[in-house]
Amino acid sequence: MSENLKVNVLMVDDDESNLVALEAVLQSLNQNLIRARSGEEALRRVLEKDFAVILLDVQMQGMNGIETAAAIRERERSRHIPIIFLTGMLRTEEMIFKGYSAGAVDYLMKPFIPEVLRAKIDVFVELALVRLKLQEEIEQRKRNAAEIINLNMELQAKNRELQDRSNQLQEMVSELESYSYSISHDMRAPLRAMRGFADVLLEDALPQLSEEHQRYLRKIVAGANRMDQLIRDVLTYSQVSRSRLELKAVDMDGLVHQIIEHYPENQESGASIVVEGKLPKVMGNESMLTQCISNLIGNAIKFVVPGQQPKIWIRAERNKGKVRVWFEDNGIGIEPENLARIFGIFFKVHSMDRYQGTGIGLSIVQKSVDKMGGKVGVESDVGRGSKFWIELKEAA
Amino acid sequence: MKTILIVEDSLDDIYFLQRALLAAEIRNPLQLVRDGQEAIDYMEGRGNFGDRAAHPFPAVIILDLKLPIVSGLEVLKWIREREVFKGIVISVLSSSRLDSDVALAHRLGCNSYMVKPATVEKLRELVKIHL
Numbered sequence: 001m002s003e004n005l006k007v008n009v010l011m012v013d014d015d016e017s018n019l020v021a022l023e024a025v026l027q028s029l030n031q032n033l034i035r036a037r038s039g040e041e042a043l044r045r046v047l048e049k050d051f052a053v054i055l056l057d058v059q060m061q062g063m064n065g066i067e068t069a070a071a072i073r074e075r076e077r078s079r080h081i082p083i084i085f086l087t088g089m090l091r092t093e094e095m096i097f098k099g100y101s102a103g104a105v106d107y108l109m110k111p112f113i114p115e116v117l118r119a120k121i122d123v124f125v126e127l128a129l130v131r132l133k134l135q136e137e138i139e140q141r142k143r144n145a146a147e148i149i150n151l152n153m154e155l156q157a158k159n160r161e162l163q164d165r166s167n168q169l170q171e172m173v174s175e176l177e178s179y180s181y182s183i184s185h186d187m188r189a190p191l192r193a194m195r196g197f198a199d200v201l202l203e204d205a206l207p208q209l210s211e212e213h214q215r216y217l218r219k220i221v222a223g224a225n226r227m228d229q230l231i232r233d234v235l236t237y238s239q240v241s242r243s244r245l246e247l248k249a250v251d252m253d254g255l256v257h258q259i260i261e262h263y264p265e266n267q268e269s270g271a272s273i274v275v276e277g278k279l280p281k282v283m284g285n286e287s288m289l290t291q292c293i294s295n296l297i298g299n300a301i302k303f304v305v306p307g308q309q310p311k312i313w314i315r316a317e318r319n320k321g322k323v324r325v326w327f328e329d330n331g332i333g334i335e336p337e338n339l340a341r342i343f344g345i346f347f348k349v350h351s352m353d354r355y356q357g358t359g360i361g362l363s364i365v366q367k368s369v370d371k372m373g374g375k376v377g378v379e380s381d382v383g384r385g386s387k388f389w390i391e392l393k394e395a396a
Numbered sequence: 397m398k399t400i401l402i403v404e405d406s407l408d409d410i411y412f413l414q415r416a417l418l419a420a421e422i423r424n425p426l427q428l429v430r431d432g433q434e435a436i437d438y439m440e441g442r443g444n445f446g447d448r449a450a451h452p453f454p455a456v457i458i459l460d461l462k463l464p465i466v467s468g469l470e471v472l473k474w475i476r477e478r479e480v481f482k483g484i485v486i487s488v489l490s491s492s493r494l495d496s497d498v499a500l501a502h503r504l505g506c507n508s509y510m511v512k513p514a515t516v517e518k519l520r521e522l523v524k525i526h527l
Contacts, residue, residue: 188491193408196513200415232493239494287495 005136007052007128008032009121012042012068013086014060018110022055025114031125039063043071046078052128053121058087082124086110174242181238184231191231195224226356233360236291237345240367245285247372249395252325253279255286256314259293269301269310276315280323281395288368293327295361296388300329303355303386324391333382342378365390398527401427401454403435403471404489405463412513413458413489420519424527427451432466435459436474439481454484456526458514459506461490461497469497469504476505485526489514 009031011022019035026033031052036042040063042054054072058065065085072078088110108117198220206214253275260273282289301310313328334342334349341347345363369376374392400422404410410428417426429435435457438445445451457475461468468488475481487508488501498509507526510518 185492189406189409192412192491192512196408196412235493 005129005132006031007125007132008034008049009125010034010036010042010045010051010054012036012039012054012060012065013057014038014062015057018057018086022117025112025117026121029118029122029125039065039068039071042068043075046072046075046081051078051081053124054081054083055121056083056085058085082106084108084120084124086112177238177242181235181242184234184238187231188228191224191227195221195228198224226358230358230360233358233364237360237364237367240288240291240364240371243288243371245288245371247283247285247393249281250284250286250289252282252289252316252323255289256293259290259297263294263297271301271310271312273297273312273314276313279314279316279325280318282323282325282392283395284372284374284392285368288372292365292368292390295365296327296390299361299388300327300331300386302357303331303350304329305332318394321394322391323394324389326387326389328385328387330385333384333386334378334380335382336380339378339380343376397424398455399427399452400424401429401435401438401457403429403432403457403463403468404460405430406460409460409512416514416516416519420516420523422519422523424456424523425452427454431464432468432471435463435471436466439475456485456487456522458487458489461488461492461501469500472501472504472506485522487522 009026009029011019011026011033013019013022014037016037019037023033023035034045034049034051036045039060042056045051046054056065056069060068063071065087069083069085072081072083082105084106086108106120108120198217201209201217202214202221209217256275256279260275297312300312304310308330311330313326315326315328317324317326338347338349342349343362343366346359347363348357348359350357366376369390369392372392374390376388376390378386378388380386400417402410402413404413414426427438429438437443438451441448441451459468459471463471466474468490472486472488475484475486485507486505487510488506489510489512490497490501491512492498493511501509508518508522510522
C-alpha cells in the first residue's frame with residue numbers, strides 16, 4: 001500500500017506558462033502536482049491539503065511570494081511545509097534575508113535547470129513519503145496495540161468465565177460427593193437387614209435346611225459382608241476426599257507400633273512385622289495415617305502365597321526434610337504392567353476367589369497422602385515381594 | 397428391674413436389637429419410641445406417656461442418631477441439658493462410623509457409642525457397667 005502513496009506538490013506562479021513548464025519538469029516524479037495562480041489561491045490550497053513542498057514564485061501580482069510564505073508560516077496547519085522560492089531577480093542580500101525569515105528553505109533562479117529542480121523537489125517528496133510511511137506505521141502500531149488490549153480484555157473475560165465454570169464444577173463435584181456419601185450411607189441400612197436376617201436363619205433354621213441351601217445362605221452372608229466392606233471403603237474414600245485437614249506433627253513410631261499391636265488381623269495371620277530403628281515424626285493427620293498404615297500392612301499380610309507366613313519390614317529414610325517410610329513384604333509381588341495402576345480406585349489385580357478386596361484400599365492411601373501433601377510409590381519383584389512407601393514432611 | 401428405652405425408627409433394627417438383647421440374656425423391661433420427638437415426650441411424660449406406671453423412667457436409653465423429626469444428637473443434647481435427667485445412661489447405636497459423629501456424640505455426653513448391629517458382647521458390657 002505504501003508503494004502507491006503519493007504526496008502533493010504545490011506550484012505557485014501567476015504566469016500560466018511557468019506553471020506548465022514546472023509541471024513538465026516534475027511529471028516524472030509521479031506525484032500529485034497542484035497549481036495555484038496567486039498567493040491567495042495558494043493559501044486556500046494549503047488549507048485543503050497537506051503538501052510535501054511548495055514552489056513559490058517571488059514576483060507575483062497582488063500578494064507576492066514573500067508575503068504568501070509569511071502567511072503560510074503563520075498558520076498552524078501549514079507551518080512545517082518547506083518552501084522553495086523561484087525568482088528571476090538577482091539574489092540581493094536583503095531579499096534572501098527576507099525570504100529565509102519568511103520560511104524559505106531554498107532559492108532557485110529562473111530560468112532553472114530542470115535536473116536541479118527535479119532533484120531538489122525529489123528530496124522533499126522522499127522526505128514526505130518517509131514521514132507518511134512512518135505515520136502509517138505508527139497508526140498500524142496503535143491499531144495493533146488497541147487490538148492487543150482488546151484481545152487481552154477478551155482473554156480476561158474468558159478467564160473469568162473459566163473461573164466461574166471451574167467454581168461451578170467444584171460445587172457440583174462436592175455436591176456429588178456428599179450425595180454419593182449419603183447414598184452409600186443409606187445403602188448400609190437394607191444391607192444390614194439382609195445380613196441380619198440371613199444370620200437369623202443361620203442361627204434358628206439351620207436344621208431345616210438342606211446342605212445346599214445352607215451353602216446359599218452362607219453365600220448371602222459373605223456377599224453382604226463384602227458389600228458392607230465395599231461401602232465402608234467408598235465412605236472412607238469420599239470422607240478423605242472431602243476433608244480439609246490441618247497438618248500436625250505425628251509420632252510415626254508410636255502410631256505404627258500401636259497399629260501392629262491393636263489390629264486383630266495382624267495377630268491372626270501370624271505375620272512377622274519388624275520395625276527397623278525408630279521412625280521419625282512426620283507432618284500429617286493421625287487418623288488418616290492410621291488408615292494408610294493399616295491398609296498397607298493389611299495388604300502385605302493379605303497378598304502372600306497361601307500357607308506362607310507374611311513378613312513385613314518397616315523402616316524410614318530421611319532426606320532433605322522429607323521422611324520416606326517403607327513397607328516391604330515377602331508377598332506375591334506386582335507385575336510391572338500393573339504397578340502404575342495399582343493406586344487407581346477399584347483397580348484389582350486378582351479375582352475375588354483368590355484374594356478378597358474392594359480395590360479401594362490403595363486409592364485411600366494415595367488420596368490421604370496426597371491430602372497431607374506427600375507422595376506414595378511402590379517397587380516390586382513378582383514372586384519376591386513389594387516395597388510400598390509413603391513420603392511426608394518431617395516434623396520439626 | 398430397670399427399664400431400657402429404645403429410640404429407633406427402623407423395625408428391622410428394632411428386631412435385631414431385641415434378638416441381641418435376648419441373646420445377651422438382658423431381661424430388663426423394654427420401652428420403645430420411634431422418633432426423636434417421641435423420645436422427648438416420653439422423658440417429659442407428655443401425651444401418651446403420661447402414665448409413669450405404664451411408661452417408667454428409663455435407666456438406660458439406646459439411641460439411634462438418624463431419626464425422623466428430631467435427630468438423635470438433638471435428643472442427646474436435650475437430655476444432657478436437663479438436670480432432672482442426670483444419671484441416665486445413654487448409649488448411641490448408630491450405623492455411622494464417621495469420626496465426626498462419634499466425637500460429637502461423646503462431646504454431647506453419651507456414655508457409649510455402638511456401631512450397628514449391636515453385638516451381644518457390647519450389650520452385656522453396657523448392662524454390666526451401668527445397670
